[in-house]
Amino acid sequence: MQESKRFRITKRRLLPLILIAIAVALIFVMALLKPVPPESTAKEKAWPVQTVTLDAQSRSPQLRLLGRIETPYQSTLSASVTANVEALPRLEGQTVERDDVLIELDDTEVKLLVAQREADVAELESQLKQEQNQFASDKRLLAREKELVAIAQSGLDRENKLQASKLSSQSRTDQASQSLQAAEISMVNRELAVANHDSRRQSLQAKLARAEALLEQSRLDLERTEIRAPFAGVIVSIQVSPGERVRPGEVLATLYSTRDLEVRAQIPMQQAGFVAQSLNKSEPVTAQAKLGQTTLNLTLNRLSGQVNAGAGGIDGLFRFEGEAPAAALNRTLDLTLNLPSQPGLFAVPVSALYDEHTLYRVTDGRLESVEVQLAGDRFEKGRQQLLVRSDALKTGDPILTTQLPNAISGLKVERMGSADSTEQAQ
Template sequence: MKSALLAALLLTFVAGCAKPDAVPNIPPLPVAKVRVAPVQAAEIPRLTEVTGTIRPVRRAVLAAKVMGAITELPITLGQAVRANDVLVKIHSADASARLSRAQSELNVTRRDLERERDLLAKGASTAETVRNLQDRLSGSEATVKEAEAQLAYAEIRAPFDGVVARKLVDAGDLANPGQPLLELEGTGEFEVEATIPDSFAATLKAGALFAIETGGTTFSGTLREISSRADPATRSIQVKIAVPAGNSVRSGQFTRVLVPGPAIRALLVPAEAVSLNGQMERVFVVGDGNRAVLRLVRSGAARTTAGRPLVEILSGLAENERVVLAPPAGLREGQPLEVLP
């Protein structure tokens, strides 16, 4: 029994002292030919996204100026109309009666003036009487014009070319002075109405450009108006941004507006240097001995400089490091690099 145990221990010792197998040689990684670009630091404007609404530049709420029943409403919602088209007719008995009374008084005054002029020529009247009647005639003519203007208010006409955006009444309804009846919107020019933080007011001037996204399209708009008063409740100010002609937008459409603020220092790299590995963003940089070093980064906003797309890097890189552009699919950590001119 003891001899068998001793033999087993001896075999184990001999096996441990045996020469291990040689480790196989691993071939070195091939040299990858790459293009590189430096990580650039730049002063760029801080962009803040706010929401806005597309509005027509020309819009009007048409209201009644006289009281009466609406007899005609020859328009439909969304209908295109031309300037001076009749949109609403109101039957105003009061305005019609005032015009009839004014015209009657005018006719009486004219007859009296003609009679007194004939009597003056015969010496049976006085010049003072004729002058008084002439003054009364002028007053009667003015009264008639005023009554005609009041009656004209019974017809509401389009102040400009546009479309009917809202109908607030129907034929047969009673209209009262000041009551809104229709809303008309122009179709030629549009603008974005938005509110921005009041901290941006000092850096904004008329003519500034804003990036605007709506309906899947992006365009640049010019700042047209900026309010001088901040809303104390929201600490924001209202701005109006012109929409360039040719953009297909609709009234009431939702928009996103990128508002430039004070400049901040940021690191920028070409967009082609950043690649995705699952959910991680990564960049290869040129390390010591011209070897590839893998860095995980966090990117920010996309930028464009001189027509070249750039990406803001929030973390993972340092200024003046060299990043690999469009890294080859098989590029690995530690692989030697040959930098192409």
């Protein structure tokens, strides 16, 4: 009885173990019967890339500059007389031609002054004419008075002889002497009048010249009651209104010339030396600017005579080729400056440069790093290109333009197209 019971207990304990053993055996058999896949050899991946074909040429590096339109001809017009503002034929922002009237002043007071100056001149001219007539008369009378002196002298001599002969009285002799003295005094006064003629004439001429100068000044003041444009340009501001009374020196208007516009832009010091050398050799330094949809051509006229404190370059002053555009003063423009041309430069997209000095040439489907020297930038059809030089590169070399995060010499690549053809398609 006990043995039977012990057998049942042993049977219950062994049954799970038997089931586990059977399951393990089945799994082992299935693993043995599973088909084994054929072994495959790992294939190296080829990265799809785009390239550009190099072409060595003489190229001009370019700089992007920020310019501002200005002019050396900007005038501030002020009043020359004291007068009331009568009218404003032109207003701020209007375009004017040379000698156009900008402001009209009341000329009543100035006309009165002109009339007074004209009267002064007429009076002095009359006095000068009187002096000429008096001089002519004095010369004629002087000859007569000399004759009278001679007659008086003869009379006195005759009376003296008669008195010596006791034929005449002393009183007649004294009377003849007085007549001689009176004639001599009159003659001396006439001689003095004739002698002083030149000084009186010069004095009157000086007064007349002063009066004529004052008259000319008053006539100029009369002309200046019309404030005119000194050149063709645009009115920046009108600082008076009709009815205001202005005084000499008071600012009335400001305008600038539209025919002498310049663009001021700062050229970095690194390139300023090359630009200055070109100017000294009379070689043109050109630039382009966009104004709306219009491309403007400019030529560097000169460099500024000073470098502002804290500035990283020197200001260049550019003149427009042909007619200056209708642009407001102080407007900013984006300039593209063409630096002197350099031989043997390659133009590549920005994406072709790695680590600021490395390009990758594609040789037999693999990358090859090449050290290059960066010469500058160039902007073609709105796209930036890098200009580089290297003795290890030549015309026709394909250069990687796709940015690969794992670019390294020896990396296998597959050329999918050319960056040149892609740009042409765009």
